[in-house]
Amino acid sequence: MTSPYTCILFDLDGTIADSAPGITESLAHVFEELGRPVPSPEELRLWVGPPILDAFRDRAGMTPEESAVALAIYRDHYLAKGSKSSPIFEGIAPVLRAIHESGVPLALATSKPEFPASVILDHGNLTQYFRVLSGASIDEIRSAKKDVIAEALTRFRMIGADVSRPIMVGDRDYDIEGAEANGIPAIFVEWGYGHEGEQGGAIATVGSPAELLPLLLG
Secondary structure, eight states, X not given: OOOSOSEEEEOOBTTTBOOHHHHHHHHHHHHHHTTOOOOOHHHHHTTSSSOHHHHHHHTTOOOHHHHHHHHHHHHHHHHHTGGGSOOBOTTHHHHHHHHHHHTOOEEEEEEEEHHHHHHHHHHTTOGGGOSEEEEEOTTSSSOSHHHXXXXXXXXXXXXXXOOSSEEEEESSHHXXXXXXXXXXXXXXXXXXXXXXXXXXXXXXXXXXXXXXXXXXHO
16 A cells, blocks of 8 residues: 555544543542532533633633643643543554554654643554654643644654655644644544534545545555
């Protein structure tokens, strides 16, 4: 097979791993610790995808100071429990293995900080397939998907990878828009946490992991 792409970037939450249960559990813990009403599971599920610090501000109406406290509580709980409650979606591991074996370099591009992201990949025995891991910086200055994708491309260049024809794979409009901001195409996956209409701008939409291989590897 000859891939039409020289490097491939994958989102994590909702694309590789079903991380919503761990994330929503940790978010509920934050609200309990802060003495705030805990949003419904359906509402908390909407928090999965965008940078968590932005969600504390935009969805919970927290001040920067309150958001910083909430983030610290969230990270402590998530690292202790949540990151271990993120099973890998069925069918994803063979896709990542096939891409790796084809010689096309893979990058993780996630708004999650790199350490918990690496824990999820390690638990799923997937780290071996990735040449680059790009996530949010610890201070959340780099957390927007466009910035995470830009960092992944920079790290690809640093290892000598060909970035002339990259592509992004993700499940939310943040992934599609972040890719577009970097001038690269994106594929939208339907098994994640996206909603109707979020696939706008993607060059293709797939309903199962197996559908990715013909698109990514030719």
